[in-house]
Amino acid sequence: MRRLLERFAYFMQGRYGNDALNNFIAVSFLIIWAVNIFVFNFTATIVLDLIMLGLIALMLFRSFSKNINARLLENRRFLKIFNAVKSFFTLNQKKFRERKEFKYIKCPHCKAQLRVKRQKGNHTVRCPRCKSEFKTKI
Numbered sequence: 001m002r003r004l005l006e007r008f009a010y011f012m013q014g015r016y017g018n019d020a021l022n023n024f025i026a027v028s029f030l031i032i033w034a035v036n037i038f039v040f041n042f043t044a045t046i047v048l049d050l051i052m053l054g055l056i057a058l059m060l061f062r063s064f065s066k067n068i069n070a071r072l073l074e075n076r077r078f079l080k081i082f083n084a085v086k087s088f089f090t091l092n093q094k095k096f097r098e099r100k101e102f103k104y105i106k107c108p109h110c111k112a113q114l115r116v117k118r119q120k121g122n123h124t125v126r127c128p129r130c131k132s133e134f135k136t137k138i
């Protein structure tokens with residue numbers, strides 16, 4: 001067993017290994033696998049099997065790839081999209097949680113998200129990012 005691990009470590013030398021994108025592919029694989037258990041349509045099962053096979057192939061290809069720069073670039077592109085989606089949901093979750101106390105408005109100059117207290121009336125807001133002032137009604 002130990003020799004096998006040593007051989008594997010030797011094999012992995014100079015190869016890319018694992019990253020966030022591969023973890024995401026693995027999670028997608030598990031989700032499709034779980035969905036596939038409840039799919040009884042023959043054609044749909046075949047399609048899902050093929051997608052799963054493709055995901056495994058992609059994961060193995062990326063892990064064993066010796067073109068480390070290309071894989072790093074892929075991972076960076078993935079993280080950029082993933083983090084944008086994640087922060088979108090985090091912000092909306094926060095907006096919903098604080099909906100009674102705060103209102104979120106966009107700065108008309110720099111488009112920054114600003115959080116203002118929910119107090120009825122006309123207010124002058126000063127954007128902390130671009131320092132410009134504008135009027136808003138709550």
Ligand SMILES: [Zn+2]
Nearest residue numbers: 107110127130
């Ligand atoms: Zn601003």
